[in-house]
Amino acid sequence: MTGRKEDLREFRALRVGGIVKYGYNSVVEIKGYGMITNGEFSIRKVAYVEGLQHNLISVSLLVVGIGLKVSFDDEGSEIIEKETKTMLLKSKHKGEMYPLNLNPIKGKSAIYLLMKASTDDSWLWHRRHSHLNFKDINKLVLGDHV
Known part of the structure; x- marks a missing residue:
């Protein structure tokens, strides 16, 4: 709360x-x-x-x-x-x-990945990129790198 x-x-x-x-x-x-x-x-x-x-x-x-x-x-x-x-x-x-x-x-x-991808997809990309933080993963998504 x-x-x-x-x-x-x-x-x-x-x-x-x-x-x-x-x-x-x-x-x-x-x-x-x-x-x-x-x-x-x-x-x-x-x-x-x-x-x-x-x-x-x-x-x-x-x-x-x-x-x-x-x-x-x-x-x-x-x-x-x-x-x-x-x-x-x-x-x-x-x-x-x-x-x-x-x-x-x-x-x-807006945090693109958190809002557009499911929680499972977000964590999958987090793990695939050696536990890269979500802020940097979002930069990759916004730049069409992922």
């Missing part, structure tokens, strides 16, 4: 959204869904909750829903693609929290 609509790509507003119930029994409405990406790692169906002060991520969604491996230790956290054993994201813990430093690409500008 995020309260930063500008970080979402492919945002789809909802007329009637679901709700999120906070621990102190406050209820807020989900205004829509989008995708957050840093060009190499993407999370789809991210809920936009107006006024949310911190981005929240479900570890269960990453593990069960997407099929990634997530580990936590005294140094920090790691998100790993199970099949290729590729490190997608690594971050150090701060106090009792494990914040993710995703540095998202802002919403509107």
